[in-house]
Amino acid sequence: NAGVMQNPRHLVRRRGQEARLRCSPMKGHSHVYWYRQLPEEGLKFMVYLQKENIIDESGMPKERFSAEFPKEGPSILRIQQVVRGDSAAYFCASSPGWGVAEAFFGQGTRLTVV
């Protein structure tokens, strides 16, 4: 049973470009969470999704950031018109349901904006 898969592991974008980060949850997991880790900081919750629904996006910046978790395929975190301050590690976690069990984390995508 593969773990949470994120790709790419490393992504370099020029300022103004778009970044797309993908997350495939563990088999049987229908809940996905995205976190951002800035250098020398802890992880900050961004958004919580279930299939085809955004449940809680209280941690998402109001502009340029969006997330989806379609019926088929991976969850996507999309950052439009990236700026240097978006450089960070983005982690995805998945769980089978509310309060059922721990969430498992992927290895992260390290975004560098140049």
Next chain:
Amino acid sequence: GNSVTQMEGPVTLSEEAFLTINCTYTATGYPSLFWYVQYPGEGLQLLLKATKADDKGSNKGFEATYRKETTSFHLEKGSVQVSDSAVYFCALTKDSGNTGKLIFGQGTTLQVKP
């Protein structure tokens, strides 16, 4: 709002030394508490957890006790190894019952020297 505060690192110890990493929290309700470990270039792995007051979580020689009276969840290990070198994050559930929505501390880097 809810928050987690960890002792600042780096913590540098010799092999077989005793480890304590302090973690205190503020929270409404009855959160679950976690310690995650992040090895270089990797995602987060759950180390241990406690779901109610006075619970003790333990794994791989690490222990932490959920102390409601002191709002603390300090991580301890009696004899560290070089392989324990990593960043350790204390976390609590953002919403009671949802183990995927977490509030993290800033992380404490542990370096163990042979």
